[in-house]
Amino acid sequence: MMILTTIEMGPLADWVGGLGSIIAIFVGFFYRSHDKKIQIEIKGYLYHFKKDIKRPVSQNKDHLSTENYENTYFKINVKNVGDIDMKIVEAGITDKEFTYADIWQDVREKNYAKYTFEVKKKIVGKTALPLNMPWVDEELGGIITAQDAKKLKVYAIDALDNIYYGKLKFVNDIDEKIKS
Numbered sequence: 001m002m003i004l005t006t007i008e009m010g011p012l013a014d015w016v017g018g019l020g021s022i023i024a025i026f027v028g029f030f031y032r033s034h035d036k037k038i039q040i041e042i043k044g045y046l047y048h049f050k051k052d053i054k055r056p057v058s059q060n061k062d063h064l065s066t067e068n069y070e071n072t073y074f075k076i077n078v079k080n081v082g083d084i085d086m087k088i089v090e091a092g093i094t095d096k097e098f099t100y101a102d103i104w105q106d107v108r109e110k111n112y113a114k115y116t117f118e119v120k121k122k123i124v125g126k127t128a129l130p131l132n133m134p135w136v137d138e139e140l141g142g143i144i145t146a147q148d149a150k151k152l153k154v155y156a157i158d159a160l161d162n163i164y165y166g167k168l169k170f171v172n173d174i175d176e177k178i179k180s
Contacts, residue, residue: 044154
């Protein structure tokens with residue numbers, strides 16, 4: 001039986017090569033976690049307006065008639081949290097998640113969306129951009145309620161055909177939102 005009484009350290013080149021390999025692995029993991037990625041976050045808002053508007057009656061200008069005015073304003077906030085600039089080409093409201101294949105099978109009618117609009121805006125890395133589409137009631141088929149909004153989500157499609165989804169928040173009284 002042979003007992004090792006001395007430890008051989010080996011040549012210095014082997015040690016330097018081994019240490020260099022370990023450092024290269026750690027540097028690779030560091031850069032991998034800080035890699036430039038496309039990262040888009042979106043949130044949607046439906047602001048509901050309900051106002052009584054007083055207008056003069058055509059026969060008697062001193063007399064005012066009251067009309068109930070109701071409408072919904074749609075806004076999407078698109079936030080690019082990545083480092084790569086990205087162009088958003090389409091955004092809208094949907095009730096289901098859809099795929100790239102759904103988009104290309106339905107280019108004209110866009111049945112995958114309840115409401116859609118072309119954007120064509122570039123979002124620089126680490127910035128945000130609001131996409132506003134006012135008065136969407138007619139396109140959505142009527143006034144959307146808070147209960148309806150819970151079933152819907154917003155989406156955005158970038159120039160590389162990546163699809164991003166976000167929550168849709170319903171704000172019932174825009175006046176209360178502005179005051180707070």
